[in-house]
Amino acid sequence: MGTSHDLIVIGAGPAGLVAAWRAAQRGFKVTLLERADHVGGMGASVEVAGIRCDQGSHRLDRATPEGLLRDLRTLMGDDLQLRTRSSRIRVGDQWLSLPLRVDEVARRLPASLLARIAKDSTTMSFRRGSEESYASVVQSRVGPALYESVYGPLAQKQWGMPGENISAEQAYRQSARLSAWKVAGRAVGRLRRKKQQTASGYYYPRNGFGELVEALANAAVDSGVDIRLEAEVDRVRVYEDEVEVGTQDGDVVTGGLVFSTLPLPVLARISRPAPSLTSIESAARLRYRAMLLVYVVHEGGRWSRYDSHDIPDPRTPVLRISEPANYRDNPADPDDHSVLCAEIPCSMTDEVWGLDDESLADLVDETLGLTGLPSVNRVHVETRRLGQVYPIYRLGYENDLAEVDAWARMIRRIVTLGRQGLFIFDNVHQALLMAYDAVDAIRDDGRFDRYAWTVARERFSRS
Ligand SMILES: Cc1cc2nc3c(=O)[nH]c(=O)nc-3n(C[C@H](O)[C@H](O)[C@H](O)COP(=O)(O)OP(=O)(O)OC[C@H]3O[C@@H](n4cnc5c(N)ncnc54)[C@H](O)[C@@H]3O)c2cc1C
Structure with a gap:
């Protein structure tokens, strides 16, 4: 040839x-x-203040087939670590662990929201039928209460449009996430035997x-x-x-x-x-969604003990904040400072795309304040702009x-x-x-x- x-x-x-x-x-x-x-x-990873950071939160899925894993292990040896996830998501004014823990969902969410989630889980089957958009599929899977408090705001941020304008295909591709909430919703409603936690863990290389x-x-x-x-x-x-x-x-x-x-x-x-x-x-x-990645260097040890924080809150454009050093076990990572990576999905015509580094870092600070996260002792900030990140399934x-x-x-x-x-x-x-x-x-x-x-x-x- x-x-x-x-x-x-x-x-x-x-x-x-x-x-x-x-x-x-x-x-x-x-x-x-x-x-x-x-x-x-x-x-790819980038180095910020001597710490290897990813382009937004990256994990190798636990569902990676064994044959592929074997090949990767041959190339990377013990550097490919199996890690336990320690993520959180903001729901209302509470942080919940990801994967969801039923006891925590029941303890932390306000009684009114819990009651709606439980009620939704009992009527789930009656809502099937008109699955023509992301909004309708997700609502039929997890119920209106969770759609309004989690999935609707996440969709608006991630794709820049309401869930009603997004294709149902997008929801089908997120079915694992949806079923995690479904399990939690049903357990909260005591309709099923309690399943305390959905599948956890991911693979991640020691050096990013x-x-x-x-x-x-x-x-x-x-x-x-x-x-x-x-x-x-x-x-x-x-x-x-x-x-x-x-x-x-x-x-x-x-x-x-x-x-x-x-x-x-x-x-x-x-x-x-x-x-x-x-x-x-x-x-x-x-069309593709663009993304700003804001890397903020925090002086004074690790900023948190979590790998990432998902933020549906519509008051801020920040979708997620991760702390790269928490994704791995690497003694070479410094213990006197850390880096936070804030993901801001946007369009290249949005005002936020043109903000300078310091203004973007201020936006991150504001997000920490809004969501009750610890403040950051900022000593440096740098930004990366990715033009084509997510395909938009309008x-x-x-x-x-x-x-x-x-x-x-x-x-x-x-x-x-x-x-x-x-x-x-x-x-x-x-x-x-x-x-x-x-x-x-x-x-x-x-x-x-x-x-x-x-x-x-x-x-x-x-x-
Ligand atoms: C914020 C974020 C978080 C993610 N989290 C995860 C996760 O946790 N787990 C996971 O498994 N996946 C995750 N992903 C998805 C993952 O990054 C992609 O699935 C993967 O990178 C796709 O690989 P690819 O080779 O198809 O495309 P890409 O990684 O996009 O590679 C395409 C390459 O083509 C090059 N290119 C473009 N135009 C040209 C040109 N004209 N000439 C020559 N070269 C060109 C680009 O520079 C690039 O290197 C995430 C993605 C993002 C953006």
């Missing part, structure tokens, strides 16, 4: 790294092009989540992958027997097959032959995605994968598994088995 390279992978996030590594292990000649000056995409993607990058390089950083792809041209991929600095790489983890609308914009006008218009309607997005995806599936020699490439709300283990499947679909003669890939994608859409 191909001329100069068998496989060109665009994007060195978790999906691109694994795809490149696995294909090189199978003997293909692989080039990986990455826009940033580092690997890892959203899974970025250690995982760095391990993948090292494995890829050891297997012969040519990783090119600061190589922003701005042209993809498909010919009969090869694909030409151009970067902003004028480099051109040719290959027989391209795996693209580029955002789907970007691929539609830079591909030649160009998609139809209808596909271009649909692609333009697929009502009706399915039609636009189907149109663009149908075009993308038809392009010869190009395969789209990963969070941005498929416009899905996936987690790292899912992005990795997807890359495994994509590489498995390459036949030994270099041809890509579209049927095998379609079957794999079907599996992901149901997971």
Whole structure:
């Protein structure tokens, strides 16, 4: 297959790294092009005040399949730790542990809210039926009381629109979270035997989540992958027997097959032959939420004993505050200072996007005050701006995605994968598994088995 390279992978996030590594292990000649000056995409860590911090709260799901875990352990050894979660969520004026603890829910929430939650749990089945939006699905699963106090405000913050304007698909993808509340609601209503706590625990690398993607990058390089950083792809041209991929600095790489983890609308914009006008218009309607990450350095030891705090409270745009050093057991983390990472989902046209570091740190301070969290002894602040973080599943997005995806599936020699490439709300283990499947679909003669890939994608859409 191909001329100069068998496989060109665009994007060195978790999906691109694994795809490149696995294909090189199978003997293909692989080039990986990455826009940033580092690997890892959203899974990369950054160093702030000598502490490795993630791009928002990142955990490797406990549900990661054993085969994938084995591969990661081979690369990372004991550095991949199994950790107990110590998170909290603000409900009303109380902090509740995550995973939820029924006794705590019963003790902390006001009697009026508890009564509503309990009542909702008894009538849950009567509300099924009209599941046409995020709001209606979530209300049918956990009841109006929890929707109003937790899920509605969270949705508004995370996606910048009310739950009524968000597709039901978003709720289906959050079913694990929803069932945790359902269990709690029912137990509170004494309709089921008490289940004290939902499943807990996650995997996390000793040196920050970025250690995982760095391990993948090292494995890829050891297997012969040519990783090119600061190589922003701005042209993809498909010919009969090869694909030409151009970067902003004028480099051109040719290959027989391209795996693209580029955002789907970007691929539609830079591909030649160009998609139809209808596909271009649909692609333009697929939107992503942006995110500000505000890293505040706290002097005087750890700021809290929790890894993260989820904040539905509509009075602040901050969605979550995490403390990276609490995600792991690493004696090398300093004990005289710590870092808080505040996540602020937003649009790049929002006023908050343009605030300077100190104003953003003030916003974090204000959030701590509003939610009863300890104040921070701030000695430094720095900010990162991520332009495309969450795909926004607004009502009706399915039609636009189907149109663009149908075009993308038809392009010869190009395969789209990963969070941005498929416009899905996936987690790292899912992005990795997807890359495994994509590489498995390459036949030994270099041809890509579209049927095998379609079957794999079907599996992901149901997971
Ligand atoms: C705040 C936050 C919290 C999260 N928490 C978790 C969690 O707890 N657990 C979990 O499993 N997952 C979590 N995720 C999701 C996880 O980060 C993603 O699932 C994962 O990063 C997807 O990997 P990817 O390779 O598909 O995409 P990305 O990580 O987005 O990688 C895409 C890569 O493509 C590169 N690229 C883009 N354009 C170009 C271009 N033109 N040319 C070349 N390269 C380009 C980008 O620079 C990037 O490196 C979280 C995400 C966010 C934002």
